[in-house]
Amino acid sequence: MKTEAVLFAGVAAFFAVTAGSYGWFAADPAGTAVLIVAFVMASLVSFFLAVQYRRRGRRPQDRRDAEVAPSTGPVEFLPPDSPWPITVAAGFIIVALGVVFGLWLLLIGLGVLTLGVLGMVFEHAGRQDSRESSADRPR
16 A cells, blocks of 8 residues: 555645646636645545555555465455445436426435435345354344
8 A cells, every 4th residue: 555655645746736836827716726625635545545554564465475365355245136226326316307307306306315325324234244253243
C-alpha cells in the first residue's frame, strides 16, 4: 500500500499546484474550489493508504520473493441471487422520473428505493459467519 499512498500523494500534489495556478491566473472561484476539493480527496486517500501501510506492513504482493500461498485466504461470502439490487435500481429510476414529472412519483420512488436499500442491508442479517466457532457466538 506504500506505492499506492505515494501515487495518490503525487495526484494530490498535482491538484494542489493546479489549484494554485488556476486560482491565480483564472480568478475563477468555482474552478478553484473544485480543484481544492480534488486535492483534499486525493490527500485523504493517500493518508488512508499510508496509515494502513503503517498498521499492517507490507503485503505479500509488495514483496518480490513472495509466493502465491501467503496471499490466499478464506473465500469470502458471496451472496446468492438477490432481487434487491434491481429494486434499488428501479427505485432510483422512479425517483429520477419523479423529479421530472411530479412529487407524487418522487414519493413512490423514495418508497421503492427505501425498500430496496433496507432489503440489501438486512438480507443476510441473521447469517452466521462460517469462521466463527460455536463458542464465539452470542447466546
